[in-house]
Amino acid sequence: MLTGRESRRDRVTSGGDDMRLIAGRYQLGDRLGRGGMGTVWRAYDQMLAREVAAKELHVASDDHEHHRRLRRAQREARTVARLRHPHVVGVHDLVEHDDRLWIVMELIDGPSLARRIADSGPLPPRHTAALGLQLLGALEAVHAAGALHRDIKPANILLRGDGSAVLTDFGIAALEDDESLTTTGELLGSIGYMAPERLTAEEVGPPSDLWSLGATLSAVASGVPPFQRPTGAAALHAVTFADPVIPERVGPLRPIVQALLNKSPAQRPSAATLRTALRRVADGADDPGPLPPAAPAGPVRTPGPVRTPGPVRTPGPVRTPGPVPAPGPVRTPGGDADTPADLADTPTMTATPTMSATPTAGAPHTVTGTPTLDRGPTLISAPTRTQTQTPDLDRDPTLVAPAGPPPPRSRGRARTWWWTAGATLAVAGLATALFFTFGPPSDSEDDASPVTSTAKVTVDAARGWQSATTATVRKGDKVSVRYTTGTWTVDAANLPLVGPVGHTRADDETLRFAWRDCKVDSAVPFGALLGRYPGNPRNPHAVGRAWHFQATRPGSLQLRINDGEGCLHDNRGAITVTVQITR
Template structure:
């Protein structure tokens, strides 16, 4: 409809759409104005598929999302106001949180302190307990799905892939929804997912927010899937007193993870300034249930808010008090800017600036298990540390056997005349920042010599080649979907046509395949003296809308 010659898009006869806030895996979020109640709201437009069957599947999932959130009353869970059908599309009208998401906050201002992270963790833990008490799982807890109010408090949002425990699964057979780096390993195998799965995701989120690096970030979705299923998390020293909490939450076995009450007590100690979070025994050793089980109590209080089911109140068997959020004293206090490390994703979250989620959460979102399922996870008697011990022992034996074979074949590493040992090679290592707004940049202070072994490894940071429309990503560049959106510029703006926009590129004189797609690591031997150069995969005439930088480690062994 029109008014005064200006186009006005009105939804449901009362919600006037404004600018787009963001786009996620399930839909697009718009700023809107509720003309009836004279207030600003957020309107989420469900993505519409081309075929009817897919559309109805998405429609049912959106209805599920709305019902899930609507039955939770909690100060740190986004509120749902209305459900509207307009132009054959479903719109979910929600509370407008006019602030950045947590991933954007960290990307712009650097990782949060351990105390600040713990305070937000307490709020998110309370939100998850309320969701579980309503009989639901969030299934996609990650920094990009946490919005920050102006007072610095957190709001858990984007329940687009949540599923009620007492209903049928709405995911297609062989399909997993969520961000791989934040998905619990049982969701990638045949084990049953439950509230401990959300606690796993909370642990990964805490580590990422406090360090700027997701604990299972990898260059590809397959590598991230393998890391979540088998590898130990990479937890930087920066997380400080949060480390024991994160390690306990990221235990491969759901039953070995601590209960929500235990985690809440530990987070409160860290938020209050303690260097020791206290003991974190696993839930199954304490004989306690996680919230959200069908026998669990359904009442809980948090900062004076009562959790109720507006449509269908559950039967209460016993009262239960959940962890209250830690009170935030003032707005967030960011540390010095620190670039984030990450991998691409298909899911985003609205931000106040209208951009998608940065690299903390940009990991592949949909996995076709039929095309490549991860192998079954080892079911040993102990947690991941025991398996890691056996793998380490096996590797040590293999190395010892190889060393013995080399000894008897070639003799000891002496020259045999003077008994002098061979001199070790000289190695120099340096950190280099590669700016997305510049072209080729020298990565070595002095020229590389012929025969030198050169290794380039990605350390941290994110960038984008289209700051107005595309999310921040790591050295692997933008995902295929985003790269396709820039297909019109492939010919004029790509430096390496075979790599995606935003990929980290390197070149060295005489190397075949220049420019080389570095991704997370690149190793070569110099065939002539020269200078190593690095850059973003975007030509010099196309850099005006770029933003961000990557930090790499360059090691040269002569």
């Protein structure tokens, strides 16, 4: 988003240079990445003379939200701290400093698996199977500790210098000994990697994590997530009802992926069966062998004390066929500064779990010429109204759903989905009817024979002011600018793609340090679509999804993203608008 923004942020934490020493022990260095829960910094542990990763929790302005995030961060730290496994990131410390919570973790000197695939392409099936064995061992340790990870995807898997995989980002894990996120009203995760039983508010357990592992294996071996769709709504429907798209290049992993992506948790193979199958493929076999379904197992209980306070010991690391190159910046848990499009995350949605929610904003980004897998804009939907935005192909849709009583089993998933789909289509139909009945807003009815010219204009996120008209607008012309399609971001490494309204308030707050230097209009969020025209009472004008005005003088209409000159180098994406001029 800006040349030097990283360096400015690196010099500033919550209060200036005097705050660089956290808890009198951890000296902050470079910012390594930003995730949904916090910002990750390289830090130096002065007491033990070693480098670590320090995750700073993003603090909300609302007191309730602040405490909720603190609880979630503590939950993340406790989850990981109880594990002792070579393929699970290590947690060293949990400190509170100046009303902020910091999780001090092992520093992983390597990229995320998402970045590795974006840079070098999909991995061979044999190599993918070897990494799958490591991740399976990590998940068994997580499950043995009474937890579920719930957000397994390439962006949350880091690679050490020797190529081994490390499972990170336990921010939404469900614990037996702590308040479950489902009881506080939320379900989080990335839609394309989320088991269907989670989307339909049914019981979840270890098989749900195995589903996510199956989706990850397919994406890693093919470069394409098995449920990748152009919109969040389509991805949600695909996960719930459609068969996965598994390219031929996954080879002998195909039966494994198909078994893991079975819609019924009871029909998925057990961890033991999966281990045998993955080992066969990792050893070079053309056939993974039989993959019978596991015996039905109950869900992981979220309330109640943990009965195994000691560290969980699990089998040691699994060797990969060969080291995985680890180009690019240091990657650390909880922040994905360099995660590519479809491998990272996707749109976020808020919906009631008693029905399949329809995403309503943004979606995954796509890295041109490079296979993609997972991260993206925020989608918010409710059963009473629906918004729609172009998905960002850089991520897989993420779901945030207020908890509620699950629907009666007799209704089934199909009825749930079509209830929501019907409501959505009804709203869309009403909007279309209103549009074609009344047409775009007009400032007057005086023109006897108006002449209207219409043009599609694409506004690039990486450029400043751009002309939106090929000819000069005349005095008295009625101008209409309407958002058509597209998404963009002011920070491709750390923030999701969004539409013309710009980044969310929470994301905008994380960039407060750059408001003065980089915002063109300080009153609206980064990423908002701005317009200007000579004589307009307010220049620049926040366009949003539509802008209508009558020209008071001749001039040229210009549009741009809300991000200043010198701050555009890490912007990505473009937005297309329809410009109508009536004279």
